[in-house]
Amino acid sequence: MENIHCLLELSPPPFVYINDPIAPKYTIQSLLSALENKIRLVHLDGISCFTARLLYDTVLNGLAQHTPSWDEGCKCWSQERANESLDSFLHALKDLHKSLPSDIRMALVIEKPERLKDRMPDIIVPLTRLAELTQLDISVILVSETRWEDIRPPLGAAIDPYYVDIPVPTKEVITQHLLAVFKECSADPDLASTSTTPHSYDPVLLPVYSHFISILIDVCILYTNDPHEIQYIAAARWPGFIKPILDAHRLADDEDPFEIPSTEVWLRLTRHFKPSLSLALEQLYPRLTNAADWARANEPDAVSLARDGLILGDVEMEGVEGEEEEKNEDMMIQSSPTRTRTSTRLRNQQEAQNLSSSDLKDTLPLSASLPRLSQFILIAAYIASNNPVKSDLRMFGRGADGKKRRRRQAKRQINAKPKSGPAKIPQKYLGPSPFPLERLIAILGALVEENDPVASEVNDSQTVPVDGLDFHIPGERTDYEVTKVGVLTSLRLLVRTSTADKLDGMSTMFKCGPGAASSYETILGLAKGLNVPLPDLMWDNAG
DSSP states (O other), X not given: OHHXXXXXXXXXXXXXXXXXXXXXXXXXXXXXXXXXXXXXXXXXXXXXXXXXXXXXXXXXXXXTTOOOOTTTTSOOSSOXXXXXXXXXXXXXXXXXXXXXXXXXXXXXXXXXXXXXXXXXXXXXXXXXXXXXXXXXXXXXXXXXXXXXXXXXXXXXXXXXXXXXXXXXXXXXXXXXXXXXXXXXXXXXXXXXXXXXXXXXXXXXXXXXXXXXXXHHHHHHTTTOOOHHHHHHHHHHHHHXXXXXXXXXXXXXXXXSOOOOOOHHHHHHHHHHHHHHHHHHHHHHTTTSSOHHHHHHXXXXXXXXXXXXXXXXXXXXXXXXXXXHHHHHHHHHHHHOTTOOHHHHHHHHHHHHTTSOHHHHHHHSOHHHHSOHHHHHHHHHHHHHHHSOXXXXXXXXXXXXTSOBOOOOOOOOOTTOOOXXXXXXXXXXXXXXXXXXXXXXXXXXXXXXXXXXXXXXXXXXXOOSBTTSOOOOSTTHHHHHHHTTHHHHHHTTSEXXXXXXXXXXGGGOEEEEOSGGGGOHHHXXXXXXXXXXXXXXXXXXXXX
């Protein structure tokens, strides 16, 4: 980069193309910071300049160092009609050069020029020949992740650029960039501490920060070499990394001078926070969340810090002991032979009652967040949505002897002729189909009668149903659970397809909701937990 700076400062070519496939923003930032006081630079973005007029106005305002203000009507520097065509823009550029000092040089730094080719392909050739068209000392610098061969206009209309290929940033380059950012933050007056305890970006912490970024780069360099991406991850983790040291100094005595942590403390910090660096990379590099929210959600835990010897105090150690006791109690409960699986599921349901409908689906699985008969409702709804109506009697009907009918497997004939006509699309590719409420009740009754011999769930030492209701009439509990279809509809596990103004409740139409409720794998997991042979009940065994 130093060679490029010297070239552009001493004798800049009229057209320069810089290819940086890893960190083009870092290259542009270094160019602007090194040449802004020596050359009149204008930085343009190919995304924001999506029309020719925006491009012309941005160039003229930047070279003239003019900022449109609201009080003046947001007027640009150029006179009228300066942005209407290429000719008017070239004349305005010449007039602007006359108002500048004679020895000043001008340069345009354009980021993402491939966007200009997609939206304004005719503008690429004039930009490459801008010095020739205006007869001025002006350079056009294109910085892109794409190579020039992919942007070059056809038929040789554009001149050949001074091509610069930026290598992949090394660990030393990334380290220098992060240290430079740390020094800029150290000089920021807004980060100054009001007490004698230093803040996270205090200059006295620079040696500790150097060790921190060396570990961070070792974790991230296998996946990204972009200094800005690693800087983003460092900004999310560094305040939490140094927080135990600052808190310890604040609790000890603020008046004492701050001392760099010893090697032993440094090793403890590294061992404690290194797993969180990989977690930050997984969450922040693809931008699944932002740095502020991630740092807030991953603040250092006082209990775990005390366990690793990073915090010394009676309160924290009591918290560690309490956590160990809770863990031992959970292990005893899980290993107790008299504890049934029903109590575990009921405890999960108790936790689910404190969650909202959106958090419930994202936090707990359906088998833990729904009552037993509500799971039967979902299985019945899935069968009704994916099986044809004619299959209900064959799947759930009984003969005169009381035995359940079995579906006959169609035997494939070897010499059978293929049927003519359009091919039938399986239901699994068409998605869930609507079904009436009365069909759902019929299938649900058959499922409960065949696969749920227990009339109600009971606790280990009681005979009263869990929900406090006692049913004596056969089918009474099933009818009661059907009234909870509205709850499943509010959770988007079932979707109502009919209008809400219908008075007849039995004519109400539903279908399986999006996501987990219409997934064969999810419903199959529920069916296995309830001992329901779902593959035998599906008309299309492929699900």
